[in-house]
Amino acid sequence: MTSVAESTREQIVETALRLFRDRGYEATTMRAIAAEAGVSVGNAYYYFRSKEQLIQAYYDRAQETHEAACHEVFAAERSFAGRLGGVLREWVRISEPYHEFAVKFFKHAAEPSNPLSPFSAESAPARESAIALYREVVEGSAGRMDDELREELPELLWLLWMGVVLFWVHDSSPGCARTYRLIDRVVPLVDRLVGLSHLPGIKGVAREVIEVVHELRA
Numbered sequence: 001m002t003s004v005a006e007s008t009r010e011q012i013v014e015t016a017l018r019l020f021r022d023r024g025y026e027a028t029t030m031r032a033i034a035a036e037a038g039v040s041v042g043n044a045y046y047y048f049r050s051k052e053q054l055i056q057a058y059y060d061r062a063q064e065t066h067e068a069a070c071h072e073v074f075a076a077e078r079s080f081a082g083r084l085g086g087v088l089r090e091w092v093r094i095s096e097p098y099h100e101f102a103v104k105f106f107k108h109a110a111e112p113s114n115p116l117s118p119f120s121a122e123s124a125p126a127r128e129s130a131i132a133l134y135r136e137v138v139e140g141s142a143g144r145m146d147d148e149l150r151e152e153l154p155e156l157l158w159l160l161w162m163g164v165v166l167f168w169v170h171d172s173s174p175g176c177a178r179t180y181r182l183i184d185r186v187v188p189l190v191d192r193l194v195g196l197s198h199l200p201g202i203k204g205v206a207r208e209v210i211e212v213v214h215e216l217r218a
Contacts, residue, residue: 009047012037013061016054021101025051025108055105055116058098059126065094067133080141081191084157087137088164088183092176095168099176106169118162131158146197152210153194160190 015037019028030051034044048054066087073086095102108116115122135154138145145153164186168179196202 008037008039008043009057012039012044012047013054013057016051017058017098017101021104025105052115052122056122056126059118059123060129062095062098063126063129063133066091067129069094070133070136074136074140078140078142079191080137080143080145080194081187083137083141084134084190085183085187087133088161088187089180091161091164092168092179092183096176099168102169118165127158130161131155134158134161143191143195144198145194146202148207148210149194149197156209157190160186 012033016028016033019033019036023032028051030044030048031041033051033054034041037044048057069090070087073083073090077083077086108114109118111117112119114120117123118127131154134157137157138150138153164179164183167182168176171179173179193202
């Protein structure tokens with residue numbers, strides 16, 4: 001893709017996000033997005049066949065930005081808690097400009113049948129990329145943990161992140177301070193449970209958790 005084409009594509013995405021925030025997702029048309037972005041309707045549809053594709057482009061871009069922001073975390077942290085906490089906090093930090101948009105958009109993403117749900121087939125690329133990021137959290141950590149749990153942990157951490165996202169959407173505190181406090185309280189608990197997962201008395205509980213995840217996934 002040429003630099004001009006990439007610039008046009010980014011302009012369309014930025015314009016769409018602004019209009020979604022200001023006018024609402026349902027009230028914003030592709031024609032309005034094209035007009036505000038200074039491109040023809042046909043050109044807008046050339047890059048994005050629908051508003052849903054614009055949101056998926058936002059998901060992908062946000063994931064790429066998050067991955068880039070986590071490079072320093074992974075380079076500096078070897079502990080499981082440090083890596084997990086750093087990844088979660090970096091996501092809150094880079095998402096701050098889109099908090100108002102997320103609050104208004106959440107009702108669409110929360111619908112189970114909506115292709116914009118993070119659990120949908122359409123969102124699979126962004127979801128798999130996010131799980132891969134949490135796999136890097138696990139594989140790069142120096143802490144000891146149960147081998148079977150290690151295999152399943154990236155997806156479990158992604159589900160934990162979904163819970164943090166839900167809390168963040170409803171967080172009206174200045175700078176989303178309550179979300180940061182939630183992360184600071186939850187991460188040590190998860191770290192403690194994971195660190196104990198190799199012990200005989202805890203292994204059984206870990207297996208049960210994994211079985212529940214498998215059942216829900218099926």
